[in-house]
Amino acid sequence: MPETTTLLAFDFGLKQIGVAYGQTLTNSASGLTIIKASDGVPNWADIEVVLNEWKPDLVLVGLPLNMDDSESELSGRARKFGRRLQGRFAVNVMMIDERLTSREAKSVLREQQESSRGRKGKSHDLTKIDHIAASLILQTWLENPGLGEQP
Numbered sequence: 001m002p003e004t005t006t007l008l009a010f011d012f013g014l015k016q017i018g019v020a021y022g023q024t025l026t027n028s029a030s031g032l033t034i035i036k037a038s039d040g041v042p043n044w045a046d047i048e049v050v051l052n053e054w055k056p057d058l059v060l061v062g063l064p065l066n067m068d069d070s071e072s073e074l075s076g077r078a079r080k081f082g083r084r085l086q087g088r089f090a091v092n093v094m095m096i097d098e099r100l101t102s103r104e105a106k107s108v109l110r111e112q113q114e115s116s117r118g119r120k121g122k123s124h125d126l127t128k129i130d131h132i133a134a135s136l137i138l139q140t141w142l143e144n145p146g147l148g149e150q151p
Contacts, residue, residue, distance in 0.1 A: 008032075008050065009060040009138035010085075011098065011130045012078040014040045018130025021054050022138040024145075029138035031131030040077050044088065051089050059091045061151065062098030062137045082151030094148030098137050 004025040011018035017037050022029035032054075035046045051059075061082040064074045082093045141147055 011134040018134035020134035029135040063095040
């Protein structure tokens with residue numbers, strides 16, 4: 001891989017898929033967008049636009065495991081999404097354990113909401129946290145690049 005690795009991370013969901021960008025030069029991740037999905041099937045054209053714009057060296061997909069390390073139906077669907085990303089767009093994909101990232105993303109959003117109280121601004125919608133969860137998945141990999149498995 002190049003000296004600086006650029007990454008995209010996807011937080012797979014049945015109704016929406018969060019997307020984050022990061023790179024190894026600054027070891028940082030940022031939420032980008034949320035892509036709508038219908039029963040786990042995204043608008044592939046939207047995915048293609050993001051991939052073409054950011055040109056990642058590696059794509060991470062969150063793997064929703066149960067707390068006992070077992071896989072659920074959603075785990076299988078996330079793996080399928082990862083395989084489709086690989087097949088459609090010829091990108092290198094790694095699955096990353098995403099347990100607790102949605103909970104942590106909600107916590108981050110609540111903290112932002114509390115710090116912005118008293119200032120005029122819109123309230124944060126706690127259902128729109130998937131891009132934050134994706135950035136947490138990416139940050140996890142940046143802190144330990146040995147993590148991950150093939151879809």
